[in-house]
Amino acid sequence: MRKLQSFWREQMKPTTKPANPNFSSGPTSKRPGWSVDQLDLKILGRSHRAKEPKARIQKISDDSRQLLGIPEDYLLGLVPASDTGAFEMAMWTMLGARPVDVFSWESFGNGWVNDITKQLKLENTKLYNAEYGNLPNLSIANPEHDIVFTWNGTTSGVRVPNDEWISEHRKGLTLCDATSAAFAMHLPWRKLDVITWSWQKVLGGEGGHGMLALSPRAVARLEQWQPDRPLPKIFRLTKSGLVNKEIFSGATINTPSLLAVEDHLDALKWAKDLGLEKLIKRSLDNLDAIASWINQSSWISFLAEDETIRSSTSICMKIVDPWFAAKTTAMQRDIIKQLVSLLESESVAYDIGGYRDAPPGLRIWGGGTVETRDIKLLTPWLDWGWLKVKNN
Ligand SMILES: Cc1ncc(COP(=O)(O)O)c(C=O)c1O
Numbered sequence: 268m269r270k271l272q273s274f275w276r277e278q279m280k281p282t283t284k285p286a287n288p289n290f291s292s293g294p295t296s297k298r299p300g301w302s303v304d305q306l307d308l309k310i311l312g313r314s315h316r317a318k319e320p321k322a323r324i325q326k327i328s329d330d331s332r333q334l335l336g337i338p339e340d341y342l343l344g345l346v347p348a349s350d351t352g353a354f355e356m357a358m359w360t361m362l363g364a365r366p367v368d369v370f371s372w373e374s375f376g377n378g379w380v381n382d383i384t385k386q387l388k389l390e391n392t393k394l395y396n397a398e399y400g401n402l403p404n405l406s407i408a409n410p411e412h413d414i415v416f417t418w419n420g421t422t423s424g425v426r427v428p429n430d431e432w433i434s435e436h437r438k439g440l441t442l443c444d445a446t447s448a449a450f451a452m453h454l455p456w457r458k459l460d461v462i463t464w465s466w467q468k469v470l471g472g473e474g475g476h477g478m479l480a481l482s483p484r485a486v487a488r489l490e491q492w493q494p495d496r497p498l499p500k501i502f503r504l505t506k507s508g509l510v511n512k513e514i515f516s517g518a519t520i521n522t523p524s525l526l527a528v529e530d531h532l533d534a535l536k537w538a539k540d541l542g543l544e545k546l547i548k549r550s551l552d553n554l555d556a557i558a559s560w561i562n563q564s565s566w567i568s569f570l571a572e573d574e575t576i577r578s579s580t581s582i583c584m585k586i587v588d589p590w591f592a593a594k595t596t597a598m599q600r601d602i603i604k605q606l607v608s609l610l611e612s613e614s615v616a617y618d619i620g621g622y623r624d625a626p627p628g629l630r631i632w633g634g635g636t637v638e639t640r641d642i643k644l645l646t647p648w649l650d651w652g653w654l655k656v657k658n659n
Pocket of ligand 1: 292293348349350351352375376417419420421422444446447465467
């Protein structure tokens with residue numbers, strides 16, 4: 268009976284569209300009610316080093332710290348080149364002092380592996396990799412080593428489920444790329460030494476700028492150990508052997524976009540009014556809405572089979588219809604492209620194709636800026652689009 272109901276649901280063209288079709292995984296949807304008219308633009312056209320603009324830049328760190336509960340003794344600053352810039356500057360300035368354990372399970376984590384092995388060419392490195400949809404065994408992380416990992420794998424929809432595997436008594440540093448986790452998942456700050464994220468992710472900000480948080484132990488590494496490699500200006504975190512505190516008090520290394528600063532402050536205000544718990548719940552509700560739909564579906568499933576590691580932000584799905592499974596990967600990618608284009612042409616969903624390196628499938632962003640009612644309105648369109656493409 269359930270299957271029959273689902274069959275009829277899949278046949279009919281839905282009549283109601285999501286109010287906001289933006290389900291991309293980055294840049295992600297703006298907050299509900301966002302409008303450029305609401306941004307305070309009086310600092311535009313001024314020097315970012317002048318008193319007022321500098322105070323606005325500093326407010327980003329202050330608001331983020333307060334909302335996320337970042338310990339007072341951690342440094343937090345705005346750095347160039349988005350999350351990639353923040354994470355690479357940390358790796359380039361801090362890795363090499365100790366052996367490194369690197370955990371990866373999707374494209375971005377694999378990118379850090381590539382940096383560590385092919386660019387930095389670090390010798391004492393252990394790589395622990397898992398296929399898309401799975402997580403490597405994190406419990407083998409050696410507390411004597413530095414540990415590099417991504418909290419939420421944006422291209423596979425697999426997240427770290429807890430922090431039990433990170434030792435409180437570790438000697439090495441933990442470097443955590445948290446770009447699609449911060450503001451949507453609890454982060455155990457005291458167990459993390461370097462934490463990075465970008466504005467264009469969970470709060471729906473603009474691209475270009477990254478955030479870098481450093482524990483006192485990460486600061487000690489910067490001050491007590493210098494890598495034997497050239498560092499470009501935008502990677503330099505120390506001055507005369509000490510950490511450059513100016514970078515963490517509103518004085519950026521180079522020029523930021525003040526428009527992006529104001530846009531991010533607007534998002535932070537919205538997020539602060541809600542509070543972190545509600546922000547996290549909005550994301551979990553989005554995952555629940557997709558899960559309820561998938562439970563009744565005959566053609567689609569989560570890429571991550573284990574629900575304890577399933578991401579609530581980058582929700583990745585695979586097609587389980589036998590007709591699809593029998594196709595070659597190239598044909599499967601083409602089918603997905605047709606489905607994504609069809610939904611885009613109906614203005615019901617933009618940018619929901621899986622990442623180019625991931626297995627062919629769909630990826631729907633479920634971070635807190637996305638309304639659950641829009642996800643619920645999207646799912647009948649997915650059923651309809653699927654049958655249309657399949658029967659084409
Ligand atoms: C886990 C992860 N790391 C790094 C990046 C790169 O981020 P950015 O483009 O902000 O540098 C992304 C982007 O989606 C990501 O999801």
